[in-house]
Amino acid sequence: MTEVTFFVLLAVHAPRHGYAVMQFVEERTAGRLRLGAGSLYGAISALVEKGWAAALEEQDGRKKEYLVTNLGRQVAQAELERLHGLVSTAEQIMEEAEHEEDIQVLRRFPGVAGALAEQLV
Amino acid sequence: MSDEGWRLVRVGKLSYEFEPCPPGAYRYRVDFVGHLPAGRQKDYRSLLRELGYRVMSKNLNLNWSAGHVRFRPWAKGAGKLSASPGSFNRELLIVEKENDGAPFELHTAPEDLREYYRYQRNMYATTALLGLAFALVLFYQEAIAGGTAFAVLAVLCGLPVVWCRKRMGETQ
Numbered sequence: 704m705t706e707v708t709f710f711v712l713l714a715v716h717a718p719r720h721g722y723a724v725m726q727f728v729e730e731r732t733a734g735r736l737r738l739g740a741g742s743l744y745g746a747i748s749a750l751v752e753k754g755w756a757a758a759l760e761e762q763d764g765r766k767k768e769y770l771v772t773n774l775g776r777q778v779a780q781a782e783l784e785r786l787h788g789l790v791s792t793a794e795q796i797m798e799e800a801e802h803e804e805d806i807q808v809l810r811r812f813p814g815v816a817g818a819l820a821e822q823l824v
Numbered sequence: 825m826s827d828e829g830w831r832l833v834r835v836g837k838l839s840y841e842f843e844p845c846p847p848g849a850y851r852y853r854v855d856f857v858g859h860l861p862a863g864r865q866k867d868y869r870s871l872l873r874e875l876g877y878r879v880m881s882k883n884l885n886l887n888w889s890a891g892h893v894r895f896r897p898w899a900k901g902a903g904k905l906s907a908s909p910g911s912f913n914r915e916l917l918i919v920e921k922e923n924d925g926a927p928f929e930l931h932t933a934p935e936d937l938r939e940y941y942r943y944q945r946n947m948y949a950t951t952a953l954l955g956l957a958f959a960l961v962l963f964y965q966e967a968i969a970g971g972t973a974f975a976v977l978a979v980l981c982g983l984p985v986v987w988c989r990k991r992m993g994e995t996q
Contacts, residue, residue, distance in 0.1 A: 707933040721871045740875055740919075741855060741930035744868050745939065766874045 711746040715756045720766035826850045835880050851923045858915030859943035861902035877921045884915035898946035934995040945988035952981035
């Protein structure tokens with residue numbers, strides 16, 4: 704799922720019309736994601752087509768609002784879990800890489816290991 | 825025109841009507857919507873108006889017709905059948921907003937941009953391939969003038985295909 708799709712899906716967890724979705728995404732990403740009207744329409748249409756969001760019944764004079772469906776909530780939850788797993792795996796890999804780098808340094812410069820050991824003692 | 829103090833008021837098949845305005849007061853973008861079914865085009869126009877934009881539909885080609893139905897294999901879903909009245913001769917949207925200094929782009933998300941250029945690429949590729957097919961048939965029948973005309977059409981329609989592919993690549 705792309706970042707834009709995910710944020711738009713999150714935005715419609717409360718009933719929101721198009722402009723409100725646009726503002727929500729911009730505010731929550733501190734201006735990093737600014738949706739053009741065409742991209743906004745594409746993202747909302749895609750959610751509605753997939754059954755992840757639905758347009759609420761239009762009331763006279765009010766802008767069309769969208770709300771997440773139960774399926775959309777499940778999909779958002781699954782994506783959140785996937786992202787959690789991704790972050791956890793990335794942290795683990797980077798920690799292992801840093802640890803491996805330390806070992807490589809100690810192997811290349813054996814004197815460093817001795818100096819460190821003296822300091823610890 | 826807007827920078828020079830002219831605001832677009834109305835568009836026709838071959839005409840554009842302007843009225844004076846303060847220089848730079850308005851900004852414009854042209855959006856391709858030829859791939860969308862008529863209902864989706866209407867929804868999109870409503871959304872643009874909700875966002876405070878003014879919207880004008882414009883024809884891509886020069887064609888006077890009524891009750892016309894055209895098959896567009898490159899379009900999306902029900903948009904493959906374009907009818908007049910409906911989505912035919914309304915392939916473009918001219919979108920106007922008051923110049924508030926904020927950026928004005930309609931398509932900003934990479935995946936949306938790829939799809940946007942993909943439909944235009946497919947539209948031109950269809951015409952280019954048809955032109956090429958007609959050219960080959962005419963050359964085979966030794967109708968050199970006709971074959972050359974269609975070959976030129978195929979090449980001209982091939983240029984936007986290359987451009988669209990380049991833009992799609994830039995969004996990766």
